[in-house]
Amino acid sequence: MLRVLTLSTLFPDTTRPNFGGFVERQTLGLAALPDTAVTVVAPVGLPPWLMRRSGHRALAGLPRVEAWKGLTVHRPRFATLPGTGARWHAASLVRALMPVLDGLPAFDVIDASFFFPDGPAAVALGMRFAVPVSIKARGADIHHWGRVRREQVVAAGLAADGLLAVSESLRDDMIALGLPAATIAVHRTGIDRARFRPGDRARAQAALGIHGPAVLSLGALIPRKGHGIVVEAVARLPGVTLMIAGEGPERPALVAQAARLGVSDRVRLLGAVPHATLPDLLAAADVMALASSSEGLANAWVEALACGRPIVIPDAGGAREVVTSPAAGRIVPRTPAAFAEAIAALLADPPPTAAVTAAADPFSWERNAHELRAHLAGLVASRTPAG
Incomplete structure (x- = not known):
């Protein structure tokens, strides 16, 4: 029996059902394998003055332990201090987790599913409980935290027993940051092919009250995702509707941009959309366009392809590992003109x-789970004395 402690500050809860859904799906796949027991610790970071914001109050009200889709999930709180650049997040996380882990059944390995602050905390806890540690990098945890908290990220990577990256490109970025190449394996995301598959476009569009050419952009409404670039691109394409699925602080700016460009009637901000409904949105679209400035290997890319929708994306992260043929879409410069040209080309001549x-065939949750288990079991075996 392989006993895994999955540690992730990026994990869904009732207040944020889409938060870290890919971590949840990976963990569910791992837990479903024979001879594998998984306990999830999904810490919740809260500032000391949490009562000033309703979002903080909702997080504070989450249960400390709950059954979540068949998993036992522990949600301890740890203190975060806004304005400090997360300097003390990892130390705070260790302090909060030590008594929690003391009370859990024995585990053989810690699987940290986000690099910061999870990675540094996992290394400290691995030393305390004398178990190996794996840390997985997903994109922003390297591209952002590897810059802001580089010393802590690199120290954790050097001390971990094994490292995972969601793409070859991200692995290269980790090596450039100073992490050891020999310990970094590529562990790609998966896709639920039973859910993400081609749908009835006419029926999906009728349900949404749209008709004609349509583009979907998926992701949080934050500058890094580049939704404004797609808005301007679609403004150059008469008769094309843009659906944006996601929520975040950029919403007012996007609304204002659409109004300024005279396309408010063609740009639909759908807000946060349950993951289960994404196949319907993809069925209604002809193209998925996402202008992210950085990514690891976005699940949204693969989900769109599995639904038969080509993608238009910049050369970010693992883009070249996903767009491997003209049918998969286009990799273009991160400009409205380039996005408009690529979208127009795919609308004019849709690939089969x-x-x-x-x-999307190389991406499978079953493969993801088996590879993760083999990786973690290998770390445990390397710690087990021969004979």
Whole structure:
């Protein structure tokens, strides 16, 4: 029996059902394998003055322990101090987790599913409980925290027993940061092919009250995702509707931009959308466009392909590992003009659906789970004395 402690500050809860859904799905796949027991610790960071914001109050009201889709999930609180650049997040996390882990059944390995602050905390806890530690990098945890908290990120990476990256590109970025190449394995995301598959476009559009050419952009409404670039691109394409699924602080700016460009009637801000409904949105679209400035390997890219929708994305993260054929879409400069040209080309000459979905074939949650278990079991075996 392999006993895994999965540690992730990026994990869904009732207040944030889409938060870290890919971590949840990976963990569910791992827990479903034979001879594998998984306990999840999903810490919740809260500032000392949490009662000033309703969002903090909602997080504070989460249960400390709950059954979540068949998993036992512990949600301890740890203190965060806004304005400090997360300097003390990892130390605070260790202090909060030590008594929690003391009360848990024995575990063989810690699987940290986000690099910061999870990674540094996992290394400290691995030393305390004498178990190996794996840390997985997903994109922003390297591209952002590797810059802001580089010393802590690098120290954790050097001390961990094994490292994972969601793409070859991210692995290269980790090596450039100073992490050891020999310990970094590529562990790609998965896709639920039973859920994400081609749908009825006419029916999906009718349900949404739209018709004609449509583009979908998926992701939090934050500058890094580049939704404004897609808004301006679609403004250059008469008759094309843009749906944006996501929520965040950029919403007012996007609303104002659409009004300024005279396309408010063609830009729909859908807000946070449950993950289970994404296939319907993708069915209603002809193209998925996401202008992220950085990514690891975005699940949204692969989910779109599995639904038969080509993608238009910049050369960010693992883009070239996903767009491996013209049918999969286009990799373009991160400008409105380039996005508009690529979207127009795909709308004018749509690739065969079967060729688009084939681009998603290398991505499987079953493969993801088996590779993760083998990786973690290997770390445990390396700590076990021979004979």
